[in-house]
Amino acid sequence: MIFFFVFIILMLLLFMIYKAHRNTYEAVLHKVKVHCRESDPDVVRILHLSDLHLEKLSISPDYLYKKLKDEPIDLIALTGDFLDHETSIPKFGPYLTALQKLNPTYGMYAVFGNHDYVLQGEQFEHLRATLEQHGCTVLQNEAKSVSIKGKTVNIIGIDDFYTGRSDVEKAYAHVKDGLNLVLTHDPNIVLHMRHYHFDYLLSGHFHGGQIHWPKPYHLVKMGKLVRMNIIKGYHELDGKPFYISEGLGQTGVNIRIGTKPEITLHTLSLTPLHQGEAVKAV
Numbered sequence: 001m002i003f004f005f006v007f008i009i010l011m012l013l014l015f016m017i018y019k020a021h022r023n024t025y026e027a028v029l030h031k032v033k034v035h036c037r038e039s040d041p042d043v044v045r046i047l048h049l050s051d052l053h054l055e056k057l058s059i060s061p062d063y064l065y066k067k068l069k070d071e072p073i074d075l076i077a078l079t080g081d082f083l084d085h086e087t088s089i090p091k092f093g094p095y096l097t098a099l100q101k102l103n104p105t106y107g108m109y110a111v112f113g114n115h116d117y118v119l120q121g122e123q124f125e126h127l128r129a130t131l132e133q134h135g136c137t138v139l140q141n142e143a144k145s146v147s148i149k150g151k152t153v154n155i156i157g158i159d160d161f162y163t164g165r166s167d168v169e170k171a172y173a174h175v176k177d178g179l180n181l182v183l184t185h186d187p188n189i190v191l192h193m194r195h196y197h198f199d200y201l202l203s204g205h206f207h208g209g210q211i212h213w214p215k216p217y218h219l220v221k222m223g224k225l226v227r228m229n230i231i232k233g234y235h236e237l238d239g240k241p242f243y244i245s246e247g248l249g250q251t252g253v254n255i256r257i258g259t260k261p262e263i264t265l266h267t268l269s270l271t272p273l274h275q276g277e278a279v280k281a282v
Contacts, residue, residue: 029068034269042271046202051081052249055088058254076108081113117163139156141167158189194238202242246261
């Protein structure tokens with residue numbers, strides 16, 4: 001009888017692990033509208049991907065392309081944690097090629113995360129060069145201004161906060177008047193940006209908990225936002241909106257519980273709201 005119960009428990013455990021692994025193959029496409037009025041013609045459409053973790057990534061480049069090929073995309077934002085090992089860099093190329101095929105009107109932009117900085121010296125430069133060879137602009141505490149539909153959009157890349165590489169002052173040093181779109185890996189940086197304006201900030205880092213059952217207690221060491229129960233999705237701080245992606249890949253064990261890989265399409269108004277108008281995020 002004891003053997004029977006142990007067998008049943010073991011089978012249930014194996015089934016749960018199987019289901020948790022299968023969750024990593026099914027990406028959820030979230031569409032978010034921010035600051036948008038009804039029928040607003042002046043918008044920028046941003047594809048946001050974070051935390052690919054190529055060593056533990058179940059989503060294929062072909063899956064990614066087919067999921068997005070019919071979506072209008074103005075620019076692509078990649079918010080770090082691409083890989084841990086230089087041997088994974090050849091696997092990165094096909095994903096970047098798939099993203100290039102989506103023909104983002106105003107280009108592709110990337111910042112690095114804490115896992116990327118496991119690579120050092122020539123290994124890290126190999127990663128950076130791979131991004132650039134596929135048409136990606138890499139931002140490390142710097143900004144790039146582009147004109148979109150006659151409006152200036154400042155794409156501000158703040159380096160990884162988790163590893164102490166963030167320099168907000170440097171990132172904003174040459175920012176012009178216009179709409180400020182911040183890309184960064186660790187969203188905890190928003191707690192240190194009270195005196196820096198942004199219209200929208202994109203980040204990742206937390207994986208939505210990855211194992212979010214019953215709660216992601218293991219994230220507590222990852223900063224104050226977690227203790228504020230801010231680990232995924234749309235949020236505002238001091239009236240400034242930011243978004244935390246649940247990420248495309250996994251780290252550690254290739255499973256997800258209570259969360260799935262995320263692909264996000266953000267529609268952001270290019271026209272600032274007047275005082276008193278409500279922020280709208282759908």
